[in-house]
Amino acid sequence: MVPVLLSLPLLLGHAVPQETQAGPYSLTFLYTGVSRPSKVLPRFQATAFLNDQAFFHYDSEGRKAEPLGPWSQVEGMGDWEKESQLQKAREEIFLVTLKDIMDYHKDSRGSHTFQGMFGCDIQNNRSSGAFWRYAYDGQDFIEFNKEIPAWVPLDPAALNTKKKWEAEKVYVQRAKAYLEQECPEILQRYLNHSRTHLDQQDPPSVSVTSHVAPGRNRTLKCLAYDFYPQRIGLRWTRAGKVQETKAGGEILPSGNGTYQSWVVVGVPPEDRAPYLCLVEHSGLAQPLTVPWNGRQKARAEGKLGTPQ
Known part of the structure; x- marks a missing residue:
């Protein structure tokens, strides 16, 4: 198994950087998987954010990626049918990883949670930061260090995850390329359609x-x-x-x-x-x-x- 997202095609394809304002702007994805879903908490859900504003959501109940808020009225933000298929594939990989961790701990009792968050920032038209990390039951589990580059285990169980995610060197290089190049380019492309919403200024x-x-x-x-x-x-x-x-x-x-x-x-x-x-x-x-x-x-x- 490879890290969530690395073996999957990018939704937007190659994005050509466009001129933006100074920013800062950020693109963040938040994933949550639970071993015991409930009426209010589905087995898997994903939400994408531009700055602090959620712009699309997917969960294992509806199995459809749907734009949120003002982005439901914006054309060109994405191919939502293709995005839905992408999230379904990510859901499967994410939940398998959760099961692997539970098997390591030999604990199938109770409800367990696996969360992932990754994204990037741009400032003055340049990449200004990126991150990719995971947590299990609220505790740091593993994170990607793009300077090494390598996955850094933060929990004993994460050593097994690291071995799987680094089984081939190309997986590590693709993670680094995603954070440093592809994510900022995707963010630039999103900004072409959403800068008006992100740049709103409401005085207190x-x-x-x-x-x-x-x-x-x-x-x-x-x-x-x-x-x-x-x-x-x-x-x-x-x-x-x-x-x-x-x-x-x-x-x-x-x-x-x-x-x-x-x-x-x-x-x-x-x-x-x-x-x-x-x-x-x-x-x-x-x-x-x-x-x-x-x-x-x-x-x-x-x-x-x-x-x-």
């Missing part, structure tokens, strides 16, 4: 709220929401100095294709100095400053929520 709405619990410091919360892309700078300042936050900082999906994030800072009762929430995002022409000054008034250029 911002809300500043305060809360006082009896006998405790005042809590100020700065919430940014409905923004895309997900990278954002969000922090509290006082007298020009960045304040240490007591909670927040995570960037979470909002469920509608945008993101939200927040930061929380504690203010002693005697402290009446103005606090500023500084928001930096690519959708803003300039950083947005939203103050809390004891009267809970917000003055800033941008899209603001109503402080409470």
